[in-house]
Amino acid sequence: MAGQNGSIVQHSLDALLEDESFLPDLREQDRKLAFTSLTAILSTPNHIHKSFLRIALENGKVIRIPAFRVQHNNTLGPYKGGIRFHESVNEDEVTNLASLMTLKNALHEVPFGGGKGGVIIDPRDFTVKELHQICKKYVHYFSDILGPDKDIPAPDMGTGDKEMDWMMAEYKSIRPGTPYRGSFTGKSIINGGSLGRKEATGKGVYFTYRYMMSDFLEDHKEWLGAQENPFAQTALDHSNRPLKMAVQGFGNVGSIAALEAFQCAHLKNRVVAVSDRNVTLYNEDGLNIPALVDYTANNNGELPMTEEELDGLEIKAELLDREKVLYLDVDVLVLAALEDQVHKDNMTQIKAKIIVEGANAPVTTEADDYLADKGVIIIPDILANAGGVIVSYFEWVQGRETQFYREEQVFKLLFDKMQNTMDTILPQFFGDPFPLRQNCYIHAVMKLSTVLFRQGKLY
Numbered sequence: 001m002a003g004q005n006g007s008i009v010q011h012s013l014d015a016l017l018e019d020e021s022f023l024p025d026l027r028e029q030d031r032k033l034a035f036t037s038l039t040a041i042l043s044t045p046n047h048i049h050k051s052f053l054r055i056a057l058e059n060g061k062v063i064r065i066p067a068f069r070v071q072h073n074n075t076l077g078p079y080k081g082g083i084r085f086h087e088s089v090n091e092d093e094v095t096n097l098a099s100l101m102t103l104k105n106a107l108h109e110v111p112f113g114g115g116k117g118g119v120i121i122d123p124r125d126f127t128v129k130e131l132h133q134i135c136k137k138y139v140h141y142f143s144d145i146l147g148p149d150k151d152i153p154a155p156d157m158g159t160g161d162k163e164m165d166w167m168m169a170e171y172k173s174i175r176p177g178t179p180y181r182g183s184f185t186g187k188s189i190i191n192g193g194s195l196g197r198k199e200a201t202g203k204g205v206y207f208t209y210r211y212m213m214s215d216f217l218e219d220h221k222e223w224l225g226a227q228e229n230p231f232a233q234t235a236l237d238h239s240n241r242p243l244k245m246a247v248q249g250f251g252n253v254g255s256i257a258a259l260e261a262f263q264c265a266h267l268k269n270r271v272v273a274v275s276d277r278n279v280t281l282y283n284e285d286g287l288n289i290p291a292l293v294d295y296t297a298n299n300n301g302e303l304p305m306t307e308e309e310l311d312g313l314e315i316k317a318e319l320l321d322r323e324k325v326l327y328l329d330v331d332v333l334v335l336a337a338l339e340d341q342v343h344k345d346n347m348t349q350i351k352a353k354i355i356v357e358g359a360n361a362p363v364t365t366e367a368d369d370y371l372a373d374k375g376v377i378i379i380p381d382i383l384a385n386a387g388g389v390i391v392s393y394f395e396w397v398q399g400r401e402t403q404f405y406r407e408e409q410v411f412k413l414l415f416d417k418m419q420n421t422m423d424t425i426l427p428q429f430f431g432d433p434f435p436l437r438q439n440c441y442i443h444a445v446m447k448l449s450t451v452l453f454r455q456g457k458l459y
């Protein structure tokens with residue numbers, strides 16, 4: 001398995017091999033062999049399906065577009081993961097993201113495996129009619145391997161509810177009579193999508209930070225004080241005082257996380273900076289987040305970029321370069337834009353002591369190690385941004401039952417599920433010296449290993 005996931009999974013397996021209280025029935029040579037099997041199973045995807053989608057463009061030209069679906073692991077349930085439409089998407093990236101899905105679902109007790117898909121296009125280069133054709137062809141070419149009990153795609157970069165509606169409709173035509181609503185998630189509400197799906201990731205991202213810094217901290221203050229653990233000290237140093245927050249990325253995930261922080265009754269946050277692909281907006285006294293959310297909703301998702309626009313909105317903010325958001329003197333940094341944003345060349349400039357990963361893999365391995373040594377708490381992607389897949393699971397259940405939940409029911413179920421995970425992971429994290437990411441991976445790998453062992457698959 002390439003990338004960060006692979007090395008953390010291997011560290012987790014090495015630690016578990018040494019810990020003889022884990023799977024104690026496995027001893028000596030059998031134990032070594034079983035762990036060799038685990039490395040092989042978790043480090044490689046079950047299947048990589050590839051195809052070239054033959055598309056007739058509106059100008060009469062016919063092209064063939066590379067497309068793939070990686071099915072990493074289905075030990076815990078059908079493969080599950082988004083389909084990315086992006087000009088630079090590639091097999092390694094999709095395989096790495098598919099393995100992250102396997103681990104994310106294991107961590108949060110979501111009964112799905114891990115998968116991911118990609119189509120190598122810049123969707124902005126195609127007309128609506130052509131995109132419709134691409135979506136239909138994707139389902140057509142991969143129809144044998146997709147389905148509500150086999151592999152359930154969802155939106156990812158470059159795709160959204162429109163594409164999922166088209167894909168579900170194509171699946172329904174190809175497989176008439178099957179329970180088609182569970183074949184894709186992230187659909188529009190009218191087509192069987194779940195209320196709350198759109199906000200789920202951002203709300204979940206904020207919830208992980210809020211739960212750690214309010215509920216958990218309040219309940220464990222004395223115990224945390226007794227731990228000789230730099231992360232426990234960081235959490236305590238940031239308790240019971242207003243916290244300054246910066247948010248990189250003001251799209252679906254970042255804007256909802258910023259709004260949750262702004263409206264939070266549990267913590268006294270001050271969101272002093274937000275950014276997007278163009279600009280960072282900064283105000284030491286705090287930004288008017290609801291006004292910025294309204295503005296972006298009506299301006300192609302982009303933040304105001306000029307003094308005039310800010311004046312027109314009566315928003316007080318300095319306009320800074322887009323990278324500046326990373327280096328501000330804040331307590332909390334939410335990374336909700338892209339991967340690889342904090343890396344070896346800029347990690348020493350990060351001042352925040354708490355980082356929340358809304359995006360997948362926004363902190364590289366070197367930066368992760370460096371920041372952990374400084375006692376910075378990183379709430380990792382696998383823990384923080386699982387709200388989307390959790391509510392996708394609720395959408396799948398609702399589609400099968402053809403009974404739909406109210407929005408507040410969805411959020412309650414979401415927070416309950418994330419709280420269960422946090423209650424399992426946080427005591428381990430603050431009780432030992434491993435960073436939070438490593439703790440999450442160990443837990444996910446333990447779950448997968450135990451299920452595989454009990455199913456007799458480790459030989």
Ligand code: NAD
Binds near residue numbers: 248251385
């Ligand atoms: P989005 O497209 O709605 O928003 C992305 C934001 O990042 C935009 O504000 C954009 O302007 C900004 N951005 C782009 N390039 C930037 C740059 N170089 N510097 C600063 N900002 C930049 O996407 P989203 O749905 O909010 O997803 C954000 C991240 O979270 C992605 O990495 C995505 O893979 C990940 N994620 C999303 C979900 C989900 O449910 N939406 C779930 C899990 C993970």
